[in-house]
Amino acid sequence: MPTNAGTAPSSNGTSNSALEQLRQLIQQHPDQTQPLPAERELMQRFDVGRREIRRALDVLEEEGRVWRKQGKGTFTGPNGPAQPLSLQALPKQSNLQEVMEARLQIEPGLAKYAALRATPEQIQLMRRLLDRLNTLSPDDRDQIELWDSAFHRAIADAAGNRLLLGLFDAIDAIRRDPSWQAVRNAARNQERLNRYGDHHHRIIEHIAARQPKEAARVMREHLLALQQAFLSTLNDDEEFTDD
Amino acid sequence: MPTNAGTAPSSNGTSNSALEQLRQLIQQHPDQTQPLPAERELMQRFDVGRREIRRALDVLEEEGRVWRKQGKGTFTGPNGPAQPLSLQALPKQSNLQEVMEARLQIEPGLAKYAALRATPEQIQLMRRLLDRLNTLSPDDRDQIELWDSAFHRAIADAAGNRLLLGLFDAIDAIRRDPSWQAVRNAARNQERLNRYGDHHHRIIEHIAARQPKEAARVMREHLLALQQAFLSTLNDDEEFTDD
DNA sequence: ACGGATTTGTCCGTATGTATC
DNA sequence: TGATACATACGGACAAATCCG
Numbered sequence: 001m002p003t004n005a006g007t008a009p010s011s012n013g014t015s016n017s018a019l020e021q022l023r024q025l026i027q028q029h030p031d032q033t034q035p036l037p038a039e040r041e042l043m044q045r046f047d048v049g050r051r052e053i054r055r056a057l058d059v060l061e062e063e064g065r066v067w068r069k070q071g072k073g074t075f076t077g078p079n080g081p082a083q084p085l086s087l088q089a090l091p092k093q094s095n096l097q098e099v100m101e102a103r104l105q106i107e108p109g110l111a112k113y114a115a116l117r118a119t120p121e122q123i124q125l126m127r128r129l130l131d132r133l134n135t136l137s138p139d140d141r142d143q144i145e146l147w148d149s150a151f152h153r154a155i156a157d158a159a160g161n162r163l164l165l166g167l168f169d170a171i172d173a174i175r176r177d178p179s180w181q182a183v184r185n186a187a188r189n190q191e192r193l194n195r196y197g198d199h200h201h202r203i204i205e206h207i208a209a210r211q212p213k214e215a216a217r218v219m220r221e222h223l224l225a226l227q228q229a230f231l232s233t234l235n236d237d238e239e240f241t242d243d
Numbered sequence: 244m245p246t247n248a249g250t251a252p253s254s255n256g257t258s259n260s261a262l263e264q265l266r267q268l269i270q271q272h273p274d275q276t277q278p279l280p281a282e283r284e285l286m287q288r289f290d291v292g293r294r295e296i297r298r299a300l301d302v303l304e305e306e307g308r309v310w311r312k313q314g315k316g317t318f319t320g321p322n323g324p325a326q327p328l329s330l331q332a333l334p335k336q337s338n339l340q341e342v343m344e345a346r347l348q349i350e351p352g353l354a355k356y357a358a359l360r361a362t363p364e365q366i367q368l369m370r371r372l373l374d375r376l377n378t379l380s381p382d383d384r385d386q387i388e389l390w391d392s393a394f395h396r397a398i399a400d401a402a403g404n405r406l407l408l409g410l411f412d413a414i415d416a417i418r419r420d421p422s423w424q425a426v427r428n429a430a431r432n433q434e435r436l437n438r439y440g441d442h443h444h445r446i447i448e449h450i451a452a453r454q455p456k457e458a459a460r461v462m463r464e465h466l467l468a469l470q471q472a473f474l475s476t477l478n479d480d481e482e483f484t485d486d
Numbered sequence: 487a488c489g490g491a492t493t494t495g496t497c498c499g500t501a502t503g504t505a506t507c
Numbered sequence: 508t509g510a511t512a513c514a515t516a517c518g519g520a521c522a523a524a525t526c527c528g
Contacts, residue, residue, distance in 0.1 A: 071516030163341040314524030
């Protein structure tokens with residue numbers, strides 16, 4: 001109905017105002033270790049509803065400028081130009097595509113070697129880790145990250161190549177960067193979690209059955225599905241059941 | 244004002260998760276009779292909450308790497324020191340088999356991406372490096388190592404993935420360890436050098452022709468031939484026909 | 487044998503983000 | 508829009524277990 005919406009609330013620009021003020025606040029908040037003011041405080045400071053604040057933060061989180069954690073606070077993301085980059089010369093500055101390419105390069109091979117070399121104890125450990133992963137609440141993101149990472153690392157460990165395990169750890173350390181939490185969370189939904197759980201199950205069964213090619217293939221499928229989920233959340237706002 | 248916690252932002256280092264740092268700590272803690280630092284000390288050392296420490300310890304306990312007892316402490320597991328092999332610290336604990344497996348995992352994919360992404364300048368650089376390599380005297384081993392490494396690195400660079408390039412450099416640093424010079428020299432003879440030269444030539448032509456699958460396949464053949472050469476020199480004494 | 491010290495295990499209050507009404 | 512319940516995180520405090528003097 002293109003008729004003039006008319007008589008919209010005179011404070012028509014409030015939403016824009018909240019987002020604008022948030023952007024300014026982020027600019028003046030270079031400390032990435034200190035949380036931004038709480039939503040309830042921002043609500044009062046900008047004199048808008050909390051929903052407004054959260055909408056604006058949703059935008060900023062989608063843009064990668066901030067990341068939020070329940071119980072902890074909202075933090076500025078990779079906004080600041082100065083990244084310490086202190087510890088190692090390894091490219092800490094990477095991006096999700098590079099990480100997924102690297103994972104696709106080594107983890108299928110890791111699964112293959114694990115199918116050839118894993119001891120029964122290591123296979124049992126994978127099963128236990130998977131049980132822990134499956135009994136988690138679907139919205140328990142941090143825990144899922146933790147146990148999922150532990151599962152993949154158990155495979156890398158069982159592959160019996162310390163050098164490849166070191167490479168896996170290097171990738172994993174970059175993969176878990178907090179600034180990508182928003183993308184990772186967006187790429188997770190119940191349907192996908194079920195699919196990933198199925199992948200995990202099939203991977204470990206192939207490893208237990210000593211089927212290296214199949215283990216590598218399913219691992220590759222798993223990572224490709226993950227990569228696709230990241231891509232779709234970045235490009236599409238709508239949820240296409242691609243793949 | 245949110246109650247400031249800690250106020251120790253100088254030693255930031257939040258990039259590495261507590262679990263990752265715990266793994267390194269365990270690796271450097273071979274004494275099974277002595278407890279690990281207390282949770283509250285680890286909390287301060289890693290600048291994370293005790294909850295995160297305990298969840299990381301949950302994972303490590305499930306993996307069997309540590310065991311905890313109330314009032315006593317946390318100890319490294321009975322299965323002893325496993326095998327992380329961190330990148331930054333220690334290259335020399337690896338072996339040739341591990342290195343070749345890692346190269347086989349990484350470099351074919353690198354060649355594939357190089358075929359897709361290499362700029363004309365990068366391809367020209369590869370050709371120049373190969374020319375230098377081919378004009379060398381067969382007994383100029385150090386030079387051969389040098390230019391061969393540079394050629395492979397040019398491919399890794401052209402792949403356009405900084406993370407994978409970092410992994411390649413990590414492997415390459417280990418590969419060029421002087422302690423393996425004897426094996427590498429023994430695995431080199433004129434016939435093999437000719438074969439490797441042919442491999443190199445086909446790899447770069449596939450990259451220039453934008454044939455990713457073929458480039459990856461030849462790279463894989465090349466590395467498999469290398470691996471085979473190492474194996475035969477290790478098993479047979481008659482292979483030493485050089486000089 | 488006793489008690490203080492230390493460590494892991496557990497719980498509670500507060501603060502924060504998340505979700506629903 | 509505003510308000511309320513819910514889940515999580517952190518720090519503090521306490522309990523239980525162990526160690527040591």
